[in-house]
Amino acid sequence: MRFSPGGSVFLWGQGCWEPVAMGLLRLLRRPPVPWARSPARGSPLRAQHSPPCRPSGGRPYKAVIFDMGGVLIPSPSSVAAEWEARNHVPSGTIIKALVAGGEKGPWMRFMRGEMTAEGFLQAFGTQCSEMIKSPVPVGSFFSLLTSGQVAKQFSVMTEAINRIRAEGLKTAVLSNNFYLPSGESFLPLDRKQFDVVVESCLEGICKPDPRIYKMCLQRLQVEPAESVFLDDLAHNLKAAAQLGIHTIKVNDAESALKELEIFLGFSLRKIIPNTCSVRKTMEIPRDSLEKYLKNFLGSQAAVSGPLEVLQFSHGQSNPTYSIRLANHHLVLRKKPPGKLLPSAHAVEREFRIMKALRDAGVPVPKVLDLCEDSSVIGTPFYLMEYCPGQVYKEASLPGLEPSQRKAVYTAMNQVLCQLHSVDVKAAGLEDYGKHGDYVQRQVQTWTKQYRATETSTIPAMERLIEWLPQHLPKAQKATVVHGDFRLDNLIFHPEKAEVLAILDWELSTLGDPLCDVASNCMAHYLPSDFPLIKGLSDLDITQLGIPTAEEYFKMYCHQMEIPAAENWNFYMAFSFFRVAAILQGVYKRSLRGQSSSAAAEQSGKLAESMSNLAWDFAVKEGFRIFKGLPTPRLSTRAYGVWASRRPPLLPDGTRSLATASKAAAPKGVLIISPEALSEPVRDLHHRLERFIETHVYPIEQDLRNHQMSEARWTPAPQIEKLKEKAKSEGLWNLFLPVETDPERKYGAGLTNLEYAHLCELMGKSLYAPEIFNCSAPDTGNMELLVRYGTEQQKARWLLPLLDGRIRSCFAMTEPQVASSDATNIESSIREERGGYVVNGHKWWISGILDPRCQLCVFMGKTDPRAPRHQQQSVLLVPMDTPGIKVIRPLSVYGLEDPPGGHGEVLFENVRVPKDHLVLGPGRGFEIAQGRLGPGRIHHCMRLIGYSERTLALMKERVKSRVAFGKPLVEQGTILADIAKSRADIDQARLLVLKAAHLMDVAGNKAAALDIAMIKMVAPTMALRVIDRAIQAFGAAGLNNDSPLAQFFSWARALRLADGPDEVHRSTVAKMELKR
């Protein structure tokens, strides 16, 4: 199978299917290492799979062990000589004093960690002073010895260590060392360079004691003869040699390294970062290459001297080599060996694009020659100049100042703009890729690729495959695109924030430039310990000086003088989708044994997490059906005005009092019938209704049976399946009102009034709200997080809740106190050691038994002495925190409401970090009010749905049931009951809609009276309607064959669960008395 995404050719089926997959596989094994780069500070440059080094005819070496003082950093004796000269202390005093006393002297005791720095300096000072009969300020010597200017690793040694590790050998430090006054040991080295560090003061043993060498070898897991040891002291070397370790005496670093090179058989100086000896399978015929190079370079300069060929550690897709001949330093990039499809690994394309771009002024390495003659080294190849410089492998740019980081990101953004501004025609690149529909083709390609490698269903991939084609960007520019534009594909100037070269052009083509920007921002959404790219999502990037992804996009748009990309979440979703598809391919190959590494298997898991991340962006981007909705402009008219100036409500002969027109309904109009909703919302209403009728009603009986079965505490698989379907159809997260989510970042952004009509539909089935991610208590908790959560809290809890991946509960009510008065809540949230400790006893906590419940929104007292309404706080408690004990599920008329249930729970010394508090201490009431804003009437909306369904069931039943010679429907009492129910429902609906409308046009506060009224009215109205239906059903109304029994018990529970009737009545009465 062959796909051609926008010009680059991708192959499948030959084990060489694509450069990206190879790249990712490589990334899984180790950080990406393009050619021509210098190591970022502190990055381990370990080649994990290189074979051990074998000197000609000898045993292979597996490790190099370094002494510290005198080998890696200056020796105490050289520091002492300099200090003595400066301080007029007789030469040799310090060293004489150091060795005096032998094993029992202060120096050796200090080295074994038996003395503190203060104790040693006192004893050592006395010793020196006695020796020269005059005071010696040894403190100043010690400060110099341990100072930053002196105690610095020799750069040649750093280079050598990098090279040794690149060749796959282990490294260790074995040092006679001491503690500093701070209590830490003196180790002015980057520990990451070493596999093992052995320090005498920590072990209580010093060199030349053989035990400390054995300890080091054991930790390295090598035999003595497999290691080389470098030290400046002969007696330390002697002891090592006696154990069979190869030794090198270090007089000066340069000559010691020369000797080490002979042992190891490769060069350690003037190394090219990230190169290693050429792997056996990747060797190129040297004679033929040399002849070719001499011929090619001969005309430019005298060419003599040996040819040095090293391989860049990456480049499994297109192997890449560092070539040195005389004073020329080049990079050679070739196709891999073996049979390839003609258009695969197109080094010719790379050569062409780099040449054209360099001519157009884009910084790329200068390409010198393309050799398409396979007879020279076996495959076509090209040559370019080696470009030295700095490559930053970590997106967080460790070791830089915030201003430098900002400059690096700005330079990266600028160079990307420069690339995207290239005049394709003038650069002769018009035929470098297809024109138009780039993203569409990419989505198709990666979907096919994914399907071809699918191993099991990944729900987020399924949703994305439906969502992406429906949300493609309308207008797409076509420019040169890099295809894999990342920080670590750039070579920077070593001293300033300037990009010297952009590398890795394998995926370049013509396409939508915003794909490059999105791909460039992926690190922003990955954690710093992510195996592919060390990301930024868990770091405070603003403090680091790094722009956020949104700022980075804006910076790009500003530079390019284009309008800010509104749909950049789409591009992020696409970028992560593409990575997920690639990883799935790598995973499939690992299963077929084509790729051996365990890391490849890890890619299977990563594919799923990348697709979830992609879906998070899709959710943020929203659904086109919502985007087609007219932006609700909420009127700010006061209730009084609304009441006195009646909106144009036109009877239409049905129960609708508003016109059903194609145009959006007039603003500020109370729409009492779905037919009068704006066209897109009406469409949503119809689709929701169809979905419930087609997919939900038919499985209700199964779901009720599941709730009575042994498996009841696990989610019903049918619900999970329908959730995926609802998500992909955009029937998801409809509840978040536009006032909470004005940019429709998280949901449909409907008005409360619009949602009331949809919510009523969902109320017709007890199972429907969850299927559309619109069920309590998650809805209230999500709204709470949108309104009050920090970005971190949103990332951790809101996004998975919005995606339906987790569930949540709200814990307020307590058995000991009358909880209808929330000021009574007694649970404590105590501040302790930078966190909070929670203790309390809660009950009726809905949803807490659900195995997917991962978050408990907890209400408790942070300050019992504060004013009454400032004592309570809201804390986000992860459900896996130790100390949470669910004692039992509580039942409502015998119904346990599984799998969420209603739990009685103990919180015993539950510890959570401080940043889990919402908004701040004492703000619990404020939050609870906000949480219960729109959410306050959702139950009422659903109760209208219960009632409508009930009445429909009743009508059906009484038409078909005959008693005493005629259908029940002909009995006068039945007719009266139907009439009463219709009137009850319509009255209550009007009140619900009025409350929702007032919330929209006048705000929640102005709607308080209507909210309280409907809460008082709706449950009792529903109970009456359901009770009449149950009566008409006869005994069948009480069992589990219809939803009536459950409707009845939940309507009854809602006379308490949403606050007792009496409390609402008292609110209404008080407000009425004030009028």
Ligand SMILES: Cc1cc2nc3c(=O)[nH]c(=O)nc-3n(C[C@H](O)[C@H](O)[C@H](O)COP(=O)(O)OP(=O)(O)OC[C@H]3O[C@@H](n4cnc5c(N)ncnc54)[C@H](O)[C@@H]3O)c2cc1C
């Ligand atoms: C099915 C169900 C699910 C629930 N889910 C949750 C949940 O997820 N999280 C949570 O924290 N809680 C939950 N609750 C608890 C619910 O919020 C409380 O039951 C409710 O707030 C009442 O508190 P209480 O039970 O302590 O009654 P109390 O406060 O003890 O009140 C008892 C009775 O006193 C009377 N009364 C109270 N105040 C007044 C007044 N001002 N005037 C006149 N009479 C009054 C009323 O008749 C009231 O019913 C749930 C309850 C049910 C039944």
